[in-house]
Amino acid sequence: MLKIYNTLNARKEIFEPINDNNVNMYVCGVTVYDKCHVGHARSAVVFDTARRYMKYRGYKVTFVKNFTDIDDKIINKSKETGISWKEITEKYIREHDYDMNKLNVKKPDYEPKATDYIDDMIELCSKLIEKGNAYEIDGDVYFRVKSFQEYGKLSNRDIEELKAGTRIEVRDNKEDPLDFALWKKSKEGEPGWESPWGKGRPGWHIECSVMSSKILGLPFDIHGGGKDLIFPHHENEIAQSEALCGCQFAKYWMHNGFVNINKEKMSKSLGNFFTIRDIIKEFEPESLRYFLLTTHYRSPLDFSEDKLIEAESALDRIYTLIDTMETYKAGKKGKNLIDEVSSIKSNFEKDFTEAMDDDFNTAAALSVIFEYIRKMNVLLENKPDKESFESLKNQFNDILKIVRSTFGIAAKTPEDWFRANLSIPENELFEKINQRNEYRKNKEFDKADKIRDELEEKGVELLDTPEGTKYRARRVH
Numbered sequence: 001m002l003k004i005y006n007t008l009n010a011r012k013e014i015f016e017p018i019n020d021n022n023v024n025m026y027v028c029g030v031t032v033y034d035k036c037h038v039g040h041a042r043s044a045v046v047f048d049t050a051r052r053y054m055k056y057r058g059y060k061v062t063f064v065k066n067f068t069d070i071d072d073k074i075i076n077k078s079k080e081t082g083i084s085w086k087e088i089t090e091k092y093i094r095e096h097d098y099d100m101n102k103l104n105v106k107k108p109d110y111e112p113k114a115t116d117y118i119d120d121m122i123e124l125c126s127k128l129i130e131k132g133n134a135y136e137i138d139g140d141v142y143f144r145v146k147s148f149q150e151y152g153k154l155s156n157r158d159i160e161e162l163k164a165g166t167r168i169e170v171r172d173n174k175e176d177p178l179d180f181a182l183w184k185k186s187k188e189g190e191p192g193w194e195s196p197w198g199k200g201r202p203g204w205h206i207e208c209s210v211m212s213s214k215i216l217g218l219p220f221d222i223h224g225g226g227k228d229l230i231f232p233h234h235e236n237e238i239a240q241s242e243a244l245c246g247c248q249f250a251k252y253w254m255h256n257g258f259v260n261i262n263k264e265k266m267s268k269s270l271g272n273f274f275t276i277r278d279i280i281k282e283f284e285p286e287s288l289r290y291f292l293l294t295t296h297y298r299s300p301l302d303f304s305e306d307k308l309i310e311a312e313s314a315l316d317r318i319y320t321l322i323d324t325m326e327t328y329k330a331g332k333k334g335k336n337l338i339d340e341v342s343s344i345k346s347n348f349e350k351d352f353t354e355a356m357d358d359d360f361n362t363a364a365a366l367s368v369i370f371e372y373i374r375k376m377n378v379l380l381e382n383k384p385d386k387e388s389f390e391s392l393k394n395q396f397n398d399i400l401k402i403v404r405s406t407f408g409i410a411a412k413t414p415e416d417w418f419r420a421n422l423s424i425p426e427n428e429l430f431e432k433i434n435q436r437n438e439y440r441k442n443k444e445f446d447k448a449d450k451i452r453d454e455l456e457e458k459g460v461e462l463l464d465t466p467e468g469t470k471y472r473a474r475r476v477h
Contacts, residue, residue, distance in 0.1 A: 002057060002357045004222075005298060007230060007253040008154055012359055017221050018251060023054055023061045024220035026212040026250070028229055029111075031068040032092035033077045036099050037273040038288070038303060039226070039259045045289055045408075046256045046297040047224050048105040050360050052406045057353075065108040066211050067093055069115050070201050075190055085191055089113075099276040102285040104408040110215050114207040118193045121202045121210050124244065125182045125195075133243040137173045139185030139198040145178040148239040154253060155231035180236050182206050205236035209249075213241065223250035227257055257300045279308070283475075284420055287312040290409050293362040309477055314370070315409065315417070316474055321373055323414035323472065324380060325396050327465060334385030341379060341388050345395040348372050352402065362407070369403060414472075421473040423458050433462065433469050 002015040017023050027047045030040055051063050069089040078085040093113075100107075125141045128134035133147045145151050151159050162178055181203035186192030192199035212220060218241070225234065234253065241249040261272045279288050282305075291311040295301045348368065355364035379392055404410055412420075419426060432451050439448035452462055459476040462469055 002054070003359055004252050004254060005359045006251075007255050010156065013252070015252070017059065018219060021059050023059045023222065024064075024216040025051065025061060025222040025224065026064045026066075026208070026216060026220060027108075027223075028208055028225035028233070029065045029067050030096060031071050031073055032089045032096060033071070033074045034092060035095050035275045035277055037275050038279065038292075039273065041099070041103060041276050041288060042259050042292050042297075042301060043224075043226050043256050044100060044105045045103060045292040046360075047254075049293065049362060049407060050224075050254070050297075051106070052408065053356050053360060056402065056406050057357075062110075062216065063108045064110040064112065064212065064215050066208060067096075067111060067113045068204065068207060069093070069113045070191065071204065079189075102280055103276070103289050104286070104411055106408075112211040112215065114202065114211070117207070117210050117214065118202065120214055121206050122183070122193075122195050124206060124210055124240070127244055128182065128240065131243065133240070134182055135175065136183075136197050139200055140173070140181060141183035141197060142174055142179040143182050143236070143240050143243075145176060145180070145239065148243045150242070151239050152235065154235050154238055157231065157235075180205060180232065182240065205233055206240060208233075209237045209241045212237075212250075213245075218245050219248040220250055222252045222254060224254040224256075227255045230255055254297075256297045257295075259301045259303050261303050274303070283308050283312060284315075284417075286315060286409055286411065286417075290315055293407060293409075294366060296359075296361055296363050298359070305477070312421075312475060314366075316421075316472075317370070317373060318403075318410050319412075319414045319417045320472060321376060321396075322400065322410065323418075323470075325376075325393055326414070327467070327470075328380065328389060328393075329466065330384060330386040330389040332385075334383045334388065337379055337382060337384045337388040338391060341384070341392045341395065344372065344375065344392065345398050348399050349402070356406070365407075372399065418471065418473045421459070421475040423473070423476045424460070429455070429460065429471065433471070436462070437469060 003012045004015045005012045025047075027043070030036060036044075047063075047065075051061050054061050067089070070085070074085050074088055077083075077088055081088070125134060128143065129136060129141065132144070134141055134143050136142075146159065152162065159178070183195060183197060183200050183206075184203055185197070186199045186201055190201070192201050212223070223234065223237075230253075238249050264272060276285075276288070279285075287308055288311070291308055292301070294307070294311065351368045351371075352365055355361050355368055358364065376392065376396060379388075384392060400410060422429065432455060436448045436451040439445070439451070455462060455471075459474040461472045461474070463472065
Protein backbone atom coordinates (compact mmCIF):
# COMPACT_ATOMS: atom_id res chain seq x y z
CA MET A 1 0.00 0.00 0.00
CA LEU A 2 1.11 3.54 -0.74
CA LYS A 3 2.46 5.36 2.30
CA ILE A 4 2.96 9.13 2.45
CA TYR A 5 4.90 11.09 5.04
CA ASN A 6 2.33 13.49 6.45
CA THR A 7 3.94 16.67 7.78
CA LEU A 8 0.81 17.27 9.87
CA ASN A 9 1.43 14.16 11.98
CA ALA A 10 5.21 13.88 11.37
CA ARG A 11 5.02 10.23 10.26
CA LYS A 12 4.39 7.99 7.29
CA GLU A 13 0.76 7.03 6.92
CA ILE A 14 -1.09 4.60 4.69
CA PHE A 15 -2.68 6.69 1.98
CA GLU A 16 -6.46 6.48 2.09
CA PRO A 17 -8.23 8.96 -0.20
CA ILE A 18 -11.29 10.69 1.18
CA ASN A 19 -13.43 9.61 -1.78
CA ASP A 20 -12.64 6.06 -2.93
CA ASN A 21 -9.92 6.18 -5.61
CA ASN A 22 -10.40 9.87 -6.42
CA VAL A 23 -7.44 11.98 -5.28
CA ASN A 24 -7.74 15.76 -4.99
CA MET A 25 -4.32 17.39 -4.84
CA TYR A 26 -3.33 21.05 -4.51
CA VAL A 27 0.25 22.31 -4.80
CA CYS A 28 1.41 25.88 -4.24
CA GLY A 29 2.77 27.30 -7.46
CA VAL A 30 5.15 30.14 -8.25
CA THR A 31 4.91 33.89 -7.83
CA VAL A 32 5.23 35.07 -11.42
CA TYR A 33 7.71 37.94 -11.40
CA ASP A 34 10.85 36.23 -12.77
CA LYS A 35 12.12 33.07 -14.46
CA CYS A 36 11.92 29.80 -12.50
CA HIS A 37 15.06 28.49 -10.81
CA VAL A 38 16.14 24.93 -10.01
CA GLY A 39 14.37 25.05 -6.62
CA HIS A 40 11.09 25.65 -8.46
CA ALA A 41 11.99 22.83 -10.85
CA ARG A 42 12.40 20.41 -7.95
CA SER A 43 8.95 21.10 -6.54
CA ALA A 44 7.41 20.85 -10.01
CA VAL A 45 9.12 17.54 -10.83
CA VAL A 46 8.47 16.03 -7.39
CA PHE A 47 4.72 16.60 -7.46
CA ASP A 48 4.45 15.81 -11.17
CA THR A 49 6.08 12.42 -10.44
CA ALA A 50 3.82 11.80 -7.43
CA ARG A 51 0.79 12.57 -9.58
CA ARG A 52 2.04 10.30 -12.38
CA TYR A 53 2.74 7.45 -9.96
CA MET A 54 -0.68 7.67 -8.31
CA LYS A 55 -2.26 7.42 -11.75
CA TYR A 56 -0.11 4.35 -12.45
CA ARG A 57 -1.42 2.86 -9.20
CA GLY A 58 -4.98 3.30 -10.43
CA TYR A 59 -6.04 6.52 -8.70
CA LYS A 60 -8.00 9.20 -10.52
CA VAL A 61 -6.09 12.38 -9.72
CA THR A 62 -7.38 15.95 -9.94
CA PHE A 63 -4.30 18.15 -9.74
CA VAL A 64 -4.41 21.90 -9.04
CA LYS A 65 -1.42 24.24 -9.06
CA ASN A 66 -1.86 27.99 -8.78
CA PHE A 67 -0.11 31.13 -9.95
CA THR A 68 0.34 33.98 -7.46
CA ASP A 69 -0.13 36.92 -9.82
CA ILE A 70 -0.45 39.74 -7.27
CA ASP A 71 2.27 40.18 -4.66
CA ASP A 72 4.78 42.68 -3.26
CA LYS A 73 7.53 41.28 -5.51
CA ILE A 74 5.36 41.76 -8.61
CA ILE A 75 4.44 45.31 -7.60
CA ASN A 76 8.09 46.17 -6.90
CA LYS A 77 9.17 44.79 -10.27
CA SER A 78 6.48 46.86 -11.95
CA LYS A 79 7.81 50.01 -10.21
CA GLU A 80 11.40 49.17 -11.15
CA THR A 81 10.70 48.43 -14.83
CA GLY A 82 7.78 50.72 -15.57
CA ILE A 83 5.92 47.71 -16.98
CA SER A 84 2.38 47.04 -15.72
CA TRP A 85 2.01 44.29 -13.14
CA LYS A 86 -0.35 42.45 -15.47
CA GLU A 87 2.15 42.41 -18.35
CA ILE A 88 4.83 41.12 -15.96
CA THR A 89 2.69 38.25 -14.70
CA GLU A 90 1.50 37.28 -18.17
CA LYS A 91 5.09 37.21 -19.42
CA TYR A 92 6.38 35.03 -16.59
CA ILE A 93 3.44 32.64 -16.79
CA ARG A 94 4.53 32.03 -20.39
CA GLU A 95 8.15 31.62 -19.27
CA HIS A 96 7.04 29.17 -16.57
CA ASP A 97 5.04 27.11 -19.06
CA TYR A 98 8.01 26.96 -21.43
CA ASP A 99 10.29 25.64 -18.66
CA MET A 100 7.76 23.08 -17.44
CA ASN A 101 7.25 21.78 -20.96
CA LYS A 102 11.01 21.36 -21.36
CA LEU A 103 11.12 19.36 -18.11
CA ASN A 104 8.24 17.15 -19.32
CA VAL A 105 6.05 18.31 -16.41
CA LYS A 106 2.43 17.64 -17.26
CA LYS A 107 -0.05 20.50 -17.20
CA PRO A 108 -2.22 20.56 -14.06
CA ASP A 109 -5.93 19.93 -14.45
CA TYR A 110 -6.48 23.45 -13.11
CA GLU A 111 -4.06 26.42 -13.03
CA PRO A 112 -5.95 29.17 -11.18
CA LYS A 113 -4.62 32.70 -10.94
CA ALA A 114 -5.13 34.55 -7.67
CA THR A 115 -6.64 37.62 -9.34
CA ASP A 116 -9.47 35.50 -10.79
CA TYR A 117 -10.73 34.81 -7.25
CA ILE A 118 -10.72 38.27 -5.66
CA ASP A 119 -14.49 38.28 -4.95
CA ASP A 120 -14.21 34.92 -3.19
CA MET A 121 -11.31 36.22 -1.08
CA ILE A 122 -13.34 39.27 -0.05
CA GLU A 123 -16.20 36.95 0.91
CA LEU A 124 -13.89 34.77 3.03
CA CYS A 125 -12.56 37.86 4.84
CA SER A 126 -16.10 39.06 5.55
CA LYS A 127 -17.16 35.71 6.99
CA LEU A 128 -14.10 35.49 9.22
CA ILE A 129 -14.84 39.00 10.55
CA GLU A 130 -18.42 37.94 11.25
CA LYS A 131 -17.20 34.91 13.21
CA GLY A 132 -14.74 36.97 15.24
CA ASN A 133 -11.65 35.30 13.71
CA ALA A 134 -10.62 38.47 11.84
CA TYR A 135 -10.81 42.22 12.24
CA GLU A 136 -10.37 45.33 10.10
CA ILE A 137 -8.25 48.37 10.93
CA ASP A 138 -7.81 51.29 8.52
CA GLY A 139 -8.53 49.23 5.39
CA ASP A 140 -6.39 46.24 6.42
CA VAL A 141 -7.96 42.93 7.49
CA TYR A 142 -6.07 40.64 9.86
CA PHE A 143 -6.62 37.09 11.05
CA ARG A 144 -6.77 36.87 14.84
CA VAL A 145 -4.29 34.02 15.41
CA LYS A 146 -5.22 33.42 19.05
CA SER A 147 -8.82 32.76 17.98
CA PHE A 148 -7.69 29.48 16.40
CA GLN A 149 -6.68 27.13 19.21
CA GLU A 150 -4.78 24.69 17.00
CA TYR A 151 -2.47 27.29 15.46
CA GLY A 152 1.02 25.77 15.12
CA LYS A 153 -0.12 22.17 14.62
CA LEU A 154 1.49 21.80 11.18
CA SER A 155 4.84 23.38 12.03
CA ASN A 156 4.74 21.97 15.59
CA ARG A 157 5.20 25.40 17.17
CA ASP A 158 3.82 26.67 20.44
CA ILE A 159 1.70 29.76 19.89
CA GLU A 160 2.99 31.36 23.10
CA GLU A 161 6.59 31.06 21.91
CA LEU A 162 6.02 32.25 18.38
CA LYS A 163 7.32 35.62 17.31
CA ALA A 164 6.65 37.45 14.09
CA GLY A 165 8.82 35.60 11.56
CA THR A 166 9.45 35.23 7.89
CA ARG A 167 6.87 37.00 5.73
CA ILE A 168 4.85 38.13 8.78
CA GLU A 169 4.64 41.91 8.56
CA VAL A 170 4.74 43.58 11.98
CA ARG A 171 2.41 46.57 11.92
CA ASP A 172 1.62 48.97 14.76
CA ASN A 173 -2.12 48.73 14.19
CA LYS A 174 -2.37 44.97 14.73
CA GLU A 175 -3.87 43.54 17.91
CA ASP A 176 -1.08 40.97 18.11
CA PRO A 177 2.27 40.72 16.28
CA LEU A 178 1.35 37.19 15.15
CA ASP A 179 -1.85 38.25 13.40
CA PHE A 180 -1.43 38.03 9.65
CA ALA A 181 -2.90 39.99 6.77
CA LEU A 182 -5.92 38.63 4.92
CA TRP A 183 -6.47 41.86 2.98
CA LYS A 184 -4.06 44.77 2.44
CA LYS A 185 -5.00 48.37 1.82
CA SER A 186 -3.54 49.52 -1.52
CA LYS A 187 -0.95 52.26 -1.38
CA GLU A 188 -0.93 55.13 -3.83
CA GLY A 189 -0.24 53.86 -7.36
CA GLU A 190 -0.59 50.18 -6.41
CA PRO A 191 -3.11 47.82 -8.02
CA GLY A 192 -6.25 47.22 -6.00
CA TRP A 193 -9.84 46.01 -5.98
CA GLU A 194 -12.86 47.60 -4.32
CA SER A 195 -13.90 45.93 -1.07
CA PRO A 196 -16.05 46.72 2.01
CA TRP A 197 -12.82 48.08 3.56
CA GLY A 198 -11.78 50.27 0.63
CA LYS A 199 -9.44 49.60 -2.27
CA GLY A 200 -7.00 46.80 -1.55
CA ARG A 201 -5.58 43.45 -2.51
CA PRO A 202 -5.42 39.99 -0.95
CA GLY A 203 -2.75 38.82 1.45
CA TRP A 204 -0.58 35.94 0.27
CA HIS A 205 -2.00 33.18 2.48
CA ILE A 206 -5.66 33.69 1.67
CA GLU A 207 -5.13 33.02 -2.03
CA CYS A 208 -4.44 29.30 -1.72
CA SER A 209 -7.21 28.75 0.84
CA VAL A 210 -9.75 30.18 -1.58
CA MET A 211 -8.50 28.60 -4.80
CA SER A 212 -8.09 25.11 -3.33
CA SER A 213 -11.49 25.07 -1.62
CA LYS A 214 -13.35 26.55 -4.59
CA ILE A 215 -11.94 24.00 -7.05
CA LEU A 216 -11.57 20.89 -4.89
CA GLY A 217 -13.97 21.44 -1.99
CA LEU A 218 -13.13 20.71 1.65
CA PRO A 219 -11.52 18.62 2.88
CA PHE A 220 -9.24 17.53 0.05
CA ASP A 221 -6.59 14.80 0.06
CA ILE A 222 -3.12 16.26 -0.49
CA HIS A 223 -1.67 19.73 -0.09
CA GLY A 224 1.93 20.11 -1.27
CA GLY A 225 4.74 22.60 -1.55
CA GLY A 226 8.31 23.31 -0.50
CA LYS A 227 9.47 22.99 3.12
CA ASP A 228 9.81 26.77 3.32
CA LEU A 229 6.02 27.02 3.03
CA ILE A 230 5.25 25.01 6.18
CA PHE A 231 5.45 28.17 8.28
CA PRO A 232 3.90 30.61 8.00
CA HIS A 233 2.11 30.03 4.68
CA HIS A 234 0.60 26.59 5.16
CA GLU A 235 0.09 27.12 8.88
CA ASN A 236 -1.91 30.23 8.06
CA GLU A 237 -3.89 28.47 5.34
CA ILE A 238 -5.00 25.87 7.89
CA ALA A 239 -5.93 28.50 10.48
CA GLN A 240 -8.07 30.69 8.23
CA SER A 241 -9.68 27.75 6.39
CA GLU A 242 -10.51 25.58 9.38
CA ALA A 243 -11.65 28.56 11.48
CA LEU A 244 -14.20 29.31 8.78
CA CYS A 245 -15.44 25.83 7.83
CA GLY A 246 -15.04 24.07 11.18
CA CYS A 247 -13.70 21.06 9.27
CA GLN A 248 -10.38 19.62 8.20
CA PHE A 249 -8.70 21.58 5.41
CA ALA A 250 -6.37 18.94 3.89
CA LYS A 251 -5.74 15.37 5.03
CA TYR A 252 -2.11 14.88 3.96
CA TRP A 253 0.62 17.52 3.78
CA MET A 254 3.67 16.85 1.58
CA HIS A 255 6.75 19.08 1.54
CA ASN A 256 9.82 18.76 -0.64
CA GLY A 257 13.31 19.60 0.61
CA PHE A 258 15.47 22.45 -0.60
CA VAL A 259 17.98 22.49 -3.41
CA ASN A 260 21.26 23.60 -1.83
CA ILE A 261 24.42 25.23 -3.11
CA ASN A 262 27.30 25.12 -0.62
CA LYS A 263 24.84 23.92 2.02
CA GLU A 264 22.61 26.97 1.62
CA LYS A 265 19.09 26.91 0.21
CA MET A 266 18.98 28.02 -3.41
CA SER A 267 16.84 31.15 -3.60
CA LYS A 268 16.51 34.43 -5.44
CA SER A 269 16.77 36.40 -2.19
CA LEU A 270 20.22 34.91 -1.45
CA GLY A 271 21.34 35.38 -5.06
CA ASN A 272 22.73 31.83 -5.24
CA PHE A 273 20.43 30.39 -7.84
CA PHE A 274 20.48 28.98 -11.36
CA THR A 275 17.43 29.38 -13.53
CA ILE A 276 16.08 26.41 -15.42
CA ARG A 277 16.96 28.33 -18.56
CA ASP A 278 20.60 28.60 -17.41
CA ILE A 279 20.84 24.83 -16.98
CA ILE A 280 19.19 23.75 -20.21
CA LYS A 281 21.61 25.88 -22.21
CA GLU A 282 24.34 23.42 -21.18
CA PHE A 283 22.42 20.21 -20.48
CA GLU A 284 19.47 18.38 -21.91
CA PRO A 285 16.36 19.22 -19.83
CA GLU A 286 15.86 15.50 -19.23
CA SER A 287 19.20 15.40 -17.39
CA LEU A 288 17.92 18.05 -14.98
CA ARG A 289 14.67 16.16 -14.45
CA TYR A 290 16.59 12.94 -13.78
CA PHE A 291 18.93 14.70 -11.33
CA LEU A 292 15.96 16.03 -9.36
CA LEU A 293 14.72 12.45 -8.85
CA THR A 294 18.02 11.03 -7.57
CA THR A 295 17.33 12.03 -3.95
CA HIS A 296 14.23 11.36 -1.89
CA TYR A 297 11.94 14.38 -2.22
CA ARG A 298 11.97 15.24 1.49
CA SER A 299 15.77 15.33 1.70
CA PRO A 300 17.95 18.29 0.74
CA LEU A 301 19.46 18.04 -2.74
CA ASP A 302 22.99 19.32 -3.36
CA PHE A 303 23.27 20.95 -6.77
CA SER A 304 26.43 20.81 -8.88
CA GLU A 305 27.47 20.47 -12.49
CA ASP A 306 29.10 17.13 -11.66
CA LYS A 307 25.74 15.77 -10.50
CA LEU A 308 24.17 16.82 -13.80
CA ILE A 309 26.97 15.06 -15.70
CA GLU A 310 26.25 11.91 -13.65
CA ALA A 311 22.56 12.22 -14.51
CA GLU A 312 23.40 12.54 -18.18
CA SER A 313 25.60 9.42 -18.02
CA ALA A 314 22.80 7.47 -16.34
CA LEU A 315 20.40 8.47 -19.13
CA ASP A 316 23.06 7.41 -21.66
CA ARG A 317 22.86 3.90 -20.18
CA ILE A 318 19.09 3.83 -20.51
CA TYR A 319 19.11 5.10 -24.10
CA THR A 320 21.93 2.71 -25.01
CA LEU A 321 19.82 -0.23 -23.86
CA ILE A 322 16.77 1.08 -25.74
CA ASP A 323 18.91 1.37 -28.86
CA THR A 324 20.36 -2.11 -28.36
CA MET A 325 16.90 -3.64 -27.91
CA GLU A 326 15.69 -1.95 -31.09
CA THR A 327 18.62 -3.13 -33.23
CA TYR A 328 19.50 -6.51 -31.70
CA LYS A 329 19.43 -9.47 -34.09
CA ALA A 330 18.97 -12.87 -32.48
CA GLY A 331 21.15 -15.49 -34.19
CA LYS A 332 20.16 -19.03 -35.08
CA LYS A 333 22.66 -20.37 -32.56
CA GLY A 334 21.32 -18.30 -29.68
CA LYS A 335 20.62 -19.78 -26.25
CA ASN A 336 17.23 -20.69 -24.90
CA LEU A 337 16.94 -18.29 -21.94
CA ILE A 338 13.16 -18.32 -21.66
CA ASP A 339 13.22 -19.36 -17.98
CA GLU A 340 15.59 -16.52 -17.05
CA VAL A 341 13.50 -14.03 -19.03
CA SER A 342 10.03 -15.10 -17.93
CA SER A 343 9.84 -13.20 -14.64
CA ILE A 344 11.70 -10.00 -15.59
CA LYS A 345 8.63 -7.75 -15.82
CA SER A 346 6.72 -9.09 -12.80
CA ASN A 347 9.80 -8.85 -10.57
CA PHE A 348 10.50 -5.33 -11.78
CA GLU A 349 6.94 -4.18 -11.10
CA LYS A 350 7.08 -5.68 -7.59
CA ASP A 351 10.38 -4.02 -6.69
CA PHE A 352 9.57 -0.71 -8.37
CA THR A 353 6.16 -0.47 -6.68
CA GLU A 354 7.64 -1.37 -3.32
CA ALA A 355 10.13 1.49 -3.65
CA MET A 356 7.61 4.09 -4.82
CA ASP A 357 4.94 3.02 -2.33
CA ASP A 358 7.42 4.01 0.38
CA ASP A 359 6.60 7.73 0.25
CA PHE A 360 7.49 8.11 -3.44
CA ASN A 361 11.10 6.98 -2.94
CA THR A 362 12.40 7.83 -6.41
CA ALA A 363 16.03 7.24 -5.38
CA ALA A 364 15.25 3.62 -4.46
CA ALA A 365 13.13 3.21 -7.60
CA LEU A 366 16.02 4.40 -9.80
CA SER A 367 18.20 1.73 -8.18
CA VAL A 368 15.56 -0.82 -9.17
CA ILE A 369 15.56 0.47 -12.76
CA PHE A 370 19.33 0.15 -13.09
CA GLU A 371 19.42 -3.28 -11.51
CA TYR A 372 17.05 -4.44 -14.23
CA ILE A 373 19.10 -2.70 -16.91
CA ARG A 374 22.09 -4.69 -15.62
CA LYS A 375 20.12 -7.96 -15.76
CA MET A 376 18.93 -7.28 -19.29
CA ASN A 377 22.45 -6.49 -20.46
CA VAL A 378 23.66 -9.79 -18.97
CA LEU A 379 20.92 -11.66 -20.82
CA LEU A 380 21.86 -9.96 -24.09
CA GLU A 381 25.53 -10.83 -23.54
CA ASN A 382 24.45 -14.48 -23.22
CA LYS A 383 23.07 -14.34 -26.80
CA PRO A 384 19.37 -15.28 -26.41
CA ASP A 385 17.67 -17.15 -29.25
CA LYS A 386 14.82 -15.54 -31.18
CA GLU A 387 12.03 -16.76 -28.87
CA SER A 388 13.89 -15.68 -25.71
CA PHE A 389 14.77 -12.30 -27.19
CA GLU A 390 11.19 -11.60 -28.31
CA SER A 391 9.98 -12.32 -24.77
CA LEU A 392 12.73 -10.13 -23.33
CA LYS A 393 11.93 -7.31 -25.74
CA ASN A 394 8.19 -7.41 -24.95
CA GLN A 395 8.88 -7.26 -21.23
CA PHE A 396 11.43 -4.50 -21.69
CA ASN A 397 8.92 -2.41 -23.67
CA ASP A 398 6.37 -2.83 -20.88
CA ILE A 399 8.95 -1.76 -18.28
CA LEU A 400 9.95 1.22 -20.43
CA LYS A 401 6.31 2.34 -20.56
CA ILE A 402 6.20 2.30 -16.77
CA VAL A 403 9.43 4.32 -16.47
CA ARG A 404 8.30 6.85 -19.06
CA SER A 405 4.80 7.28 -17.64
CA THR A 406 5.83 7.58 -13.98
CA PHE A 407 9.24 9.25 -14.09
CA GLY A 408 8.84 11.25 -17.31
CA ILE A 409 12.33 10.23 -18.48
CA ALA A 410 13.58 8.26 -21.52
CA ALA A 411 10.91 10.13 -23.45
CA LYS A 412 13.00 10.62 -26.61
CA THR A 413 14.11 8.16 -29.26
CA PRO A 414 17.75 7.03 -28.93
CA GLU A 415 18.51 8.86 -32.18
CA ASP A 416 17.19 12.15 -30.82
CA TRP A 417 18.98 11.70 -27.47
CA PHE A 418 22.39 10.97 -28.98
CA ARG A 419 21.97 13.66 -31.64
CA ALA A 420 21.31 16.23 -28.91
CA ASN A 421 24.61 15.26 -27.25
CA LEU A 422 26.73 15.73 -30.36
CA SER A 423 29.66 18.10 -29.88
CA ILE A 424 30.17 18.49 -33.65
CA PRO A 425 27.67 19.24 -36.45
CA GLU A 426 25.90 16.09 -37.65
CA ASN A 427 26.76 16.74 -41.31
CA GLU A 428 30.45 16.91 -40.37
CA LEU A 429 30.08 13.63 -38.48
CA PHE A 430 28.49 11.90 -41.47
CA GLU A 431 31.35 13.11 -43.68
CA LYS A 432 33.81 11.49 -41.24
CA ILE A 433 31.78 8.27 -41.18
CA ASN A 434 31.66 8.12 -44.99
CA GLN A 435 35.37 8.82 -45.19
CA ARG A 436 36.08 6.07 -42.66
CA ASN A 437 33.90 3.62 -44.60
CA GLU A 438 35.90 4.38 -47.72
CA TYR A 439 39.16 3.70 -45.88
CA ARG A 440 37.77 0.41 -44.58
CA LYS A 441 36.59 -0.56 -48.06
CA ASN A 442 40.10 0.13 -49.39
CA LYS A 443 41.64 -1.78 -46.43
CA GLU A 444 43.32 1.38 -45.15
CA PHE A 445 42.55 0.38 -41.60
CA ASP A 446 45.11 2.67 -39.93
CA LYS A 447 43.40 5.73 -41.43
CA ALA A 448 39.94 4.33 -40.52
CA ASP A 449 41.05 3.76 -36.93
CA LYS A 450 42.45 7.28 -36.74
CA ILE A 451 39.01 8.71 -37.58
CA ARG A 452 37.37 6.45 -34.99
CA ASP A 453 39.87 7.60 -32.32
CA GLU A 454 39.40 11.25 -33.31
CA LEU A 455 35.62 10.95 -32.92
CA GLU A 456 35.91 9.10 -29.60
CA GLU A 457 37.87 12.06 -28.23
CA LYS A 458 34.83 14.16 -29.11
CA GLY A 459 32.48 11.79 -27.29
CA VAL A 460 31.22 9.92 -30.37
CA GLU A 461 31.19 6.12 -30.37
CA LEU A 462 30.82 4.39 -33.76
CA LEU A 463 28.99 1.09 -34.10
CA ASP A 464 29.33 -1.01 -37.24
CA THR A 465 26.08 -2.90 -37.78
CA PRO A 466 24.63 -4.96 -40.65
CA GLU A 467 22.51 -1.88 -41.50
CA GLY A 468 25.57 0.39 -41.63
CA THR A 469 27.56 2.57 -39.22
CA LYS A 470 25.62 4.17 -36.36
CA TYR A 471 26.80 6.53 -33.65
CA ARG A 472 26.18 7.17 -29.98
CA ALA A 473 27.24 10.58 -28.73
CA ARG A 474 28.02 11.56 -25.18
CA ARG A 475 28.42 15.21 -24.34
CA VAL A 476 32.00 16.34 -23.70
CA HIS A 477 32.11 18.64 -20.66
